[in-house]
Structures are given as structure tokens and as C-alpha cells.
Amino acid sequence: MSCFTFTKLLTVLLLLLVFLIGLTLLALGIWVTVDGNHFLHLLWPFSKDYLTFINVGLFCIAMGTALVVLGLLGSCGAHKESKFLLLTFFSIIMVVFLTEVASAVMVLIYSSFAKEIFHEWAIPALQNDYGIDPMVTEIWNATMIELKCCGYSNFTDFMGSEFEEQSGNVLPATCCINSDPCSPTEAARLPVQGCFDHIVETLREESNIVGGIAAGVGLLEIAAMSIAMYLFSRQDEKVS
Incomplete structure (x- = not known):
């Protein structure tokens, strides 16, 4: 099995996993939206003070839809070796990645004030x-x-x-x-x-967790863009 074939197969499998995760989140979001009272009852020990203030259903629907779209685009593009789908997948990931970088820069700028x-x-x-x-x-x-x-x-x-x-x-x-x-x-x-030092310490601890998660997501996005560009470039080599 060539490196290209192995990369293509691995990419399709991973993106199908992303697609299934997206479907799960989408189904969960629809369930929470339609039958929110039953959902909150099941999670009552954890939901009494927090989930009532967060529209979990819409968040899950939005995240699930995004993952489904990305999973379909990437897996279909890799399987069919479609330059258009691969380029679309790359472009969406790039926009998301640049948005996250811009948001991180803004947070760093305003945190100093x-x-x-x-x-x-x-x-x-x-x-x-x-x-x-x-x-x-x-x-x-x-x-x-x-x-x-x-x-x-x-x-x-x-x-x-x-x-x-x-x-x-x-x-x-x-x-x-x-x-x-x-x-x-x-x-x-x-x-x-006073509360200021406590607030700063709490924010610092939370920001470390969020920063670690964001860094992990960023690395996955870079890997996804690299694989998409690798598969895209191989199409040009086949044509030539």
C-alpha cells in the first residue's frame, strides 16, 4: 500500500468518525430542544444551576451540523479525490483556524487592560x-x-x-x-x-484549561489542512 493510499484511507476513516460524532451531537441537540424538561430531569444534579442558563440544544445542533458538513466534505473529497471538495474542506478549516487565532489575539490584547x-x-x-x-x-x-x-x-x-x-x-x-x-x-x-486577586487566579486557572484545549484543536486543524493539501497536490501530480 502506497503512502498516498494509506493517507487517503486514514483520512476517510477519521472524517467518517467526525461525521458520526456530528450526527450524535445533532441528534442530542434535537432531543434536548424538543424534550428539554426530560433531559434536565436526567441531569438534575448537574443542571439545576447551570444548564438552565445555557441553550444546550442549539449549541449541540450548531456543533453537530458543522461537524457533519466538515466530515462529509472531507471524506467525500478524499474518497473521490475531488479537488473541489478538498479545497472547500481546506478553506472552511482555514477560516475557522484564522478566526480562532484572531480571537486569541484579541483576548490577549484586552486581557492586558x-x-x-x-x-x-x-x-x-x-x-x-x-x-x-x-x-x-x-x-x-x-x-x-x-x-x-x-x-x-x-x-x-x-x-x-x-x-x-x-x-x-x-x-x-x-x-x-x-x-x-x-x-x-x-x-x-x-x-x-479582596476579590480581585481571587478573580485573577480563577481566570488564570480557567484560561490554562481553555488554552490547552484550543492548542489541541488548533493542531488538529493544522493536521487536517496539511492532509487536505497533500491529497489536493497529489491530484495535480496525477494529471501531469
């Missing part, structure tokens, strides 16, 4: 909106409870705020460990840190 952007929003929100605006209050309460932190830098972010004035010099309960009500004196005595 994250501290300034967050600071510009956080301090005024704590001073003027916390305890008054339900959305801001809910966001900060959820963050402080989850990360066990207090304010942006520390409890002093609440000093002189609308919340402190309305509550009678009382701070949020998360600023103190075992003291209710939480006074500024008690908060100063306890080692409860």
Missing part, C-alpha cells in the same frame, strides 16, 4: 450601586460568597458607600468570618482579602 477595566467598574459599583441595584448586588454577593472575599481590594471599598450608610455602618457578611452584623472594626481585624 482587564485590571484597569475591572477597577473602573468595580469601585463605583460598590460605592454607588451595591445594595441599591439588584443586578449589581447579586453579582457581587455571588462573587464574594463563592470566592470567600470582600470588595474589590478589601472591606474599605464599602466605607462611605450608599450601602454602608443605609445599613447603619454595617458591611456585607462576607467581609467578616463569624461576626453578624459585620462592623468595619471586625472586618479590619479579620484576614478576609
Whole structure:
């Protein structure tokens, strides 16, 4: 078996696997969309707080459709040795790859301004909106409870705020460990840190995971484009 034949066969098999995965995701997405209540009931321990906010069905349908199209294009192009299908497959993968690279660059650029952007929003929100605006209050309460932190830098972010004035010099309960009500004196005595460092650390951990997955996907896309171009170029050699 020649190298070309082996590569062609391996490519067809791998892309058929991609096609089957796409069909599975598509079927799952349709099931979730049509019978979402039953799906959430099956995954109740994991879905109560998260899946209700994510349209899992549409996401699976979109991903499944994309994989089905790519699998069909690539496998048919490799099997039939069609230059048009191989070139179309290569072009789609290239567009996806370049979009991912552009997105990664934008994330890197804006992440360098994250501290300034967050600071510009956080301090005024704590001073003027916390305890008054339900959305801001809910966001900060959820963050402080989850990360066990207090304010942006520390409890002093609440000093002189609308919340402190309305509550009678009382701070949020998360600023103190075992003291209710939480006074500024008690908060100063306890080692409860601000939320910014915790948020940065959490984002760093999550970005490492996402970056690893993105790198793996990028390598697979490069491999797919290389194989498509190899099969495409062999067609020119056959013609010549």
C-alpha cells in the first residue's frame, strides 16, 4: 500500500468518525430542544444551576451540523479525490483556524487592560450601586460568597458607600468570618482579602484549561489542512 493510499484511507476513516460524532451531537441537540424538561430531569444534579442558563440544544445542533458538513466534505473529497471538495474542506478549516487565532489575539490584547477595566467598574459599583441595584448586588454577593472575599481590594471599598450608610455602618457578611452584623472594626481585624486577586487566579486557572484545549484543536486543524493539501497536490501530480 502506497503512502498516498494509506493517507487517503486514514483520512476517510477519521472524517467518517467526525461525521458520526456530528450526527450524535445533532441528534442530542434535537432531543434536548424538543424534550428539554426530560433531559434536565436526567441531569438534575448537574443542571439545576447551570444548564438552565445555557441553550444546550442549539449549541449541540450548531456543533453537530458543522461537524457533519466538515466530515462529509472531507471524506467525500478524499474518497473521490475531488479537488473541489478538498479545497472547500481546506478553506472552511482555514477560516475557522484564522478566526480562532484572531480571537486569541484579541483576548490577549484586552486581557492586558482587564485590571484597569475591572477597577473602573468595580469601585463605583460598590460605592454607588451595591445594595441599591439588584443586578449589581447579586453579582457581587455571588462573587464574594463563592470566592470567600470582600470588595474589590478589601472591606474599605464599602466605607462611605450608599450601602454602608443605609445599613447603619454595617458591611456585607462576607467581609467578616463569624461576626453578624459585620462592623468595619471586625472586618479590619479579620484576614478576609479582596476579590480581585481571587478573580485573577480563577481566570488564570480557567484560561490554562481553555488554552490547552484550543492548542489541541488548533493542531488538529493544522493536521487536517496539511492532509487536505497533500491529497489536493497529489491530484495535480496525477494529471501531469
